Amino acid sequence: MxxxxxxxxxxxxxxxxxxxxxxxxxxxxxxxxxxxxxxxxxxxxxxxxxxxxxxxxxxxxxxxxxxxxxxxxxxxxxxxxxxxxxxxxxxxxxxxxxxxxxxxxxxxxxxxxxxxxYGLSPSGCLMHYTDLSGTVRSFNYGTTVSSYLLPNGQPGTRQLANTNYGICVEMVAGYCGIQWSQSSDIYSFTVSGDTSTAVGQGIIGTPASFASGADCTTDFIVVPNPLVNGVPTRTDRFCGNGLPTLTTYSKPFVLTTVTNGDELPDSGNRGFALSYTQLRCTNIIVVVNDPVSTDVLGRNEFYQVIDVIKKLNIMDTMPVSTDVLGRNEFYQVIDVIKKLNIMDTIHDLIIKNIEKYVCNTVVVECWMCIAGANSEAENFQNFHKAMVTLYNYYLLLSNIFNNLELLCVTLKYRSTTYYQNSTDALKVIFRSALLSQLPLDYKKSVRHFYEVGLKYEENRGRESLDELCSNCSSNNCICAQYFYEANSILLELGLLEPLASQILTTTIYDYIENHVETTCKDRFDASFLAPLQKWLEDVIIKWLRKIYTCDYSNKEINKFNKKLQNFMYEIYTKVRINQLFGIIIEYPDSISALQDLKTCLSKTDLRPYLTRKLQKSMETRLLHTGVSTPDILTAYVATIRSMRVLDPSGLLLGAITQPIHQYLRSRDDTVRCVVSSLTEEGPSDLADELIKGEALQTDENTPSDDEEINWENWLPDPVDADPNKPLAHNRRTSDIISMLVNVYGSRELFVNEYRTLLADRLLTSLTCDTEREIRYLELLKLRFGDAQLHYCEVMLKDIVDSKRITQNIKQDLSSSGESDIPISSMILSAQFWPAFKEEKCELHQSVDEQMKKYTACFETLKGNRTLYWKKHLGLVDLDIELPDRTMNLYSVTPIHATIILHFQDKSQWHLDELSKIMQVPPTVLRRKIGFWESQYLISQVSPDIFQLVEVSVKGNLNVPHEIIVEDESESAMASTQDQREEELQTFWSYVTGMLMNLDSLPLERIHQVLKMFAFQGPTTECSLQELKHFLDRKVREHQLVYSNGYYKLPKS
Amino acid sequence: MKVIIKNWTGVATWKWIANDDNCGICRMPFDGCCPDCKLPGDDCPLVWGECSHCFHMHCIMKWLQSQQVNQQCPMCRQEWKFNNK
Incomplete structure (x- = not known):
């Protein structure tokens, strides 16, 4: 260009x-x-x-x-x-x-x-610097003079006219002030006036050639609220040909430069090049402590200030004396401060110094006390020591604060920068310092401190005071005093809330938990709610009141109290729930524990927890193979009874007993156990239940009238109730026997089982008390209805009748004089008894004959009726006379009797021979002979040869080791499984008929057809699974062929 | 050795001596009882006709009462006469 x-x-x-x-x-x-x-x-x-x-x-x-x-x-x-x-x-x-x-x-x-x-420059800043230190220049500043001369021959100006702009320095974090000074060039501040003159006088670049305030009218710079040598200048504009070093703490850091429209009167001006340095925040103290110039203040005055500051005790080290200033001195000081207007500085200075001191010395020393303790007692002592140390410092420093406060009030000074309320200021400083330097293990220490305090408080109620304190183990215990002292310090400094409240709460919680657990461990026979409540009130709440003394209003304490009560209830409930299984087992001794739990449950929301927990403990402790069915039933009944106490709505019961139901269903002997415990005096007292109970209602939904009568006692269903299932039904079935019967859901099964058991009992014991059986029968009838138990009634009548008939026949027989073997019999109506186990057995001839006679008698007694003997059933009482002894045996089975009778005839038998005569399979017979072997009456002399032993030579007798004693509890009745088999057998003809016509059929189809034609009545129902088993057995027996999912008849 | 049987309690079932198992009228077993009865045996006896058919007494009585004209055996349609053997 x-x-x-x-x-x-x-x-x-x-x-x-x-x-x-x-x-x-x-x-x-x-x-x-x-x-x-x-x-x-x-x-x-x-x-x-x-x-x-x-x-x-x-x-x-x-x-x-x-x-x-x-x-x-x-x-x-x-x-x-x-x-x-x-x-x-x-x-x-x-x-x-x-x-x-x-x-x-x-x-x-x-x-x-x-x-x-670059970052944005704040508006108003034409130039913007971000460094910690540097140099700023005005436009066209240079180290040489302008080449244009003034009319008087003087060199012209380099300074541009008509400017007004700001030069900003960005404040760096941690820096509070900025210091402006001329750079190395002596011309580096030539803003107004005749520069050459100043040069001539040799004062250029020195404070002597600078002007400020009202003297600066044309060209100047502005630095807000600057200090020169730490003394306010009372002006902020500067001009001339030299600049003292300016320090300012006003933010933002800005230097404004102003020039007027004509630079002509000035000569040789070059503008400015100023170095700046940002100042660390703490430098303020250095500034005051290290006065260089006393130009502004008078020398005396300055030392007065220093004196004042010294007297105010704010120097780095802690002074010994804390005397309040003398009256005269005090006013003197005030005068000086007023004159110098340095209250701001002094105030800041004092606060800063105190903060530093608290941070670096007090707090460190305080926390040092806590470190390194191991035991509870040690921690307690240490914490107390720490608090006392802290408080001593607090008192010391508060003296200074009082002085300061006095100063402020007298000078009507109000600090804006620091604390609003100077009385709290020291506490705030202490708090923030303490909390900012929390040691790692302070929690442990505080916790121990409160634990000891709490323990002491509790013991105080129990033992006399002169007894040894467990903490300091000294006779003269001052723990309590220590505790309250430290605590009141915490309270006064406002440290209780931030430092200790959380720990205090957890300590109390733990303490309550511990107390509850130890108090009600394994004790179910007493109610603990009231004692616990009293304990809470007497120990914990009282203690809390002492701790918070005046700080907390009653309302707050009450709120806390409620919270603690709720917590205690929850803990107690949890403890009880965990023990619930034991509680249930010990019912009814544990009734008070249950009452407690009931009260607690209504106050807490732990019902789901209870259900879960109890189900779990049932599973682990009850519902496994190691527990016998009667035990499970006993527990089950106890559960039902306990749950009735706990929750009258029956909802809990339903949830908890569900798994037990399921498990009981999977056990074969459940029904048997239920029935036998119903009719016998057992540990579960079911018989009593039977006596007091009313009619069984398994599947009726008619609402009863008493609900309407007792409407005042009505309670809404619990919240966790399923609205789809009416609860009335559940409530009804909480009758124990109904619930037991409902485990299987069918009365028939029950009645059948009862019938079998009854038959067993009647046939295996002659001494059977029919009176009692009839009473039970009547009770059962009340529940199950007449129709179901009709058969049993006939059975009992049979027994009574046969006693009478036997009596008659015996008379007849004895009158005819042929009664070598007294025979009596039980004459049964076969149609009404459960199926008998069929075993073939021929009795001894003599007995047989006697039986025939008996039958004949019966036939004459009851025209047109005859008797069929079940020869293997019955009981025999006999005496065995041996040369050296006589054995009296009662209730021997007919087979055993027959065997011994045969041995009476002939003292040695071969197994096969005897088997042929008795028509009993050899294996069975061997088992039966075992009974006599165990009586030392028969011994096996060589394989399969048995010999009567008339004279027992005890000791010498070579008792064979493997005497097989048959198990005694053999039922006379066919097992339910056998009976079922029998029932299924009736379908066989249907199945063969079907297969003959249709060749081959799949399982499902057979089942369908059977359902249509063969299954009539509820008991003859047969599940698909059962049918498959049945058919598969037929396949194994080669009566059926199974291929590709089809069954067919084998080709013959 | 001498075995003295002090008492032998046997178990026996009683049975009607009849030429059939079930009553021809109610189809229930003779050894059971007719539908109106609860207890078998003495309380619900059998009767024989001259035609040698037998029934529950209660069953045949009911039958006979329902016959206005001729009193016949329901099995063989012969005139019903009780066999008093």
Whole structure:
């Protein structure tokens, strides 16, 4: 570009999010302004932005400026040059656009280091620096004079006229102040006045040549609220030809420079180049402690100030004396402070010093006390010591604070920067210092402290005071005193809440838990709710009241009390729930525990927990193979009874007994056990239940009237009830026997089982008490109804009748004189008895004959009726006379009797021989003979040869080891399984008929057809599974062929 | 050795001596009882007709009462006469 031309750039916003442009003058060399300071030769104008920027000329390389965009209009840089080509002109600009949301500081340091982009400059700052220290320059400052001379021959000015801009320094974190000073060049602050004169007088660059305040009217800089040598200057504008070092703590750090429209009266001004350094926040003390200049203050006054400060006890080390100042001195001091207006500084200084002292000394010392303790007692002592140490310091420091407060009040000074309320200030300082340096194990320490306190409190109620304290193990226990002392310190310093309340709460919780657990461990026979409540009130709440003394209103304590009660209930409930299985087993001794639990359940929401827990313990302790069925039943009955106490609605019962039901269903002998416990005096007292119970209601839904009568006692269903299932039904079935019967869900099964058991009992014991059986039968009838038990009635009548008949026949027989074997019999109506186990057995001839006689008698007694003997059944009483002894045997089975009778005839038998005569299979017979072997009456002399032993030679007798004693409890009745088999057999003809006509059929189809034609009545129902078993057995027996899922008859 | 049987209690079932198992009228077993009765045996006896058919007494009586004209055996349609053997 040739001289005299204009060069113009246009900066367009790259996008609407751009707010600012930073223009770096990498090189900007233009002609110097004229003597008036105006850029009339060369000039750079930046226009179109929101920032007003003076025309710039002269040497400005290395400077920068920020321009705000005005909306979205472009910014233009217009550089116009004079035609004077002898003046060098050069420019190289770097332009960066800055987005509006670009951070001003923070991670900008890093970005700046890479010189990639810049942060926004705060508005009003034409230049913006971010370093900790550096140099700022006014436009066109230079180390040489301007080449243009004034009319008087003096050198012209370099300072540009008509400027008013801010130079900002970004405050770095941790830095509170900034210090401005001239750079090394003595001309580095030549802003107004005649510079050459100052040079001539030799005072350039010294404080002697600077002016301030009202003296600065034309060109000056402004630094807000500066201090010179730590003393406020009372002015903020500076001009002239020298600048003292200025320190300011006013934020933001800004230096404003102002020049008027004409620089002519001044000569040789160059502007300024000032070094700045940001000051660390703590430097304030150094500033005051290290006064260099006493220019502003009088020398005496200054020392007075120092004296004051010393008397106020705020120096780094803790002074010994804490005397309040003497009256005279005090007023003297106040005068000085007033005069110097340094209350602000002093106040800050004192607070700062105290903070530092508390942080570095007091707190460290306090926490040191706690460290390293192991035992509870040690911790207790240490914590107390720590608190006392803390409090002593607090008292010491509060003296200073009182002085300060007095000072403030007298001077009517009100600090804005620190604490609003100076009485709390010290506490706040202590609190924040303590909490900011919490040691790792303070919790343990605090916890131990309160535990000891609590223990002591509880023991106080129990033992006399002179007894040994468990903590300090001294006769003269001062633990309580210690405790309350430390506690009141915590309270006074406001530390109780932040430091201890949480730990206190958990300590109390743990303590309650512990207490509850130890109190009601394994004791179910007493109610603990009232004692526990009393304990809580007497020990814990009382203690809490003491701890909080006046701090807490009664309302707060009550609130806490409620919370603790709730917690105690919850713990107690949990403890009881965990013991619930034991409680149930011990019912009814544990009734008070159950009552407690009931009360608790209504206050807590632990029902689901109870259900889960109890089910679990049932599973682990009851419902496994190791427990016999009667035991399970006993537990089950106890459960039902306990649950009735616990929850009259029956809902819990339903949930808890579900698994037991399921399990009982999977056991074969459940029904048998239920029935036998119903009719016998057992541990489960079911018989009693039977006596008091009313009619069984298994599947009736008719609501009873008593609900309407007792409407006042009505309670809503519990919240966890399923609204789809009416509860009335559940309530009804909580009758124990109904529930037991409902385990299987069918009365028939029950009645059948009862019939079998009854038959067994009647046939195996002659002494059977029919009176009692009839009574039970009547009771059962009440529940199961007449129809179901009709058969049993007939059975009992048979027994009674046969006694009478036997009596008759015996008379007949004895009158005819042939009664070598007295025979009696039980004459049964076969149709009404359960099926008998069929065993073939021929009795001894003599007995047989006698039986025939008996039959004949019967036939004459009851016309047209005869008897069929079940020869293997019955009981025989016999005496065996041996040469050396007589054996009396009662209730021997007919087979046994027959065997011994045969041996009476012939003393040695071969097994096969005997088997043939008795028509009993040899294996069975061998088993039966075993009985006599065990009586030492028969011995096996060689394989399968048995010999009667008339004279027992005990000791010498070679008793065979493997005497097989048959198990006694053999039922006379066919097992239910056999009976079932029998029933299924009736279907066989249907099946063969079907297969003959249709060749082959799948299982499902056979079942379907049977369902249609063969299954009539509920008992003859047969499940698919059962049918499959049946058919498969037939396949094994080669009566059926099974292939590809089809059954067919084998081809014959 | 001498075995003295002091008492032998046997178990026996009684049975009607009849030429059939079930009553021809109620189809229930003779050894059971007719539908109106609860107890078998003495309380629900059998009767024989001259035609040698036998029934529960209660059953045949009911039958006979329901016959207005001729009193016949329901099995063989012969005139019903009780066999008093």
């Amino acid at each position: 040739t001289a005299g031309n204009v060069c113009a750039f246009t900066i367009q916003q790259c996008n609407p999010s751009i707010c600012q442009v930073r223009i770096d003058f990498l090189t900007l060399t233009l002609a110097q302004p004229n003597a008036h300071g105006s850029c009339i030769y060369d000039s750079m104008n930046i226009i179109g932005g929101a920032t007003n920027i003076p025309p710039i000329c002269g040497e400005n390389s290395g400077l920068h400026l920020y321009v705000d965009f005005n909306g979205n209009s472009n910014i233009r840089i217009v550089i116009s040059t004079s035609s004077d080509a002898s003046v060098p002109k050069a420019w190289k600009l770097k332009i960066a656009q800055i987005a509006c949301d670009c951070p001003t500081r923070a991670h900008m340091y890093e970005a700046l280091a890479r010189k990639r982009f």
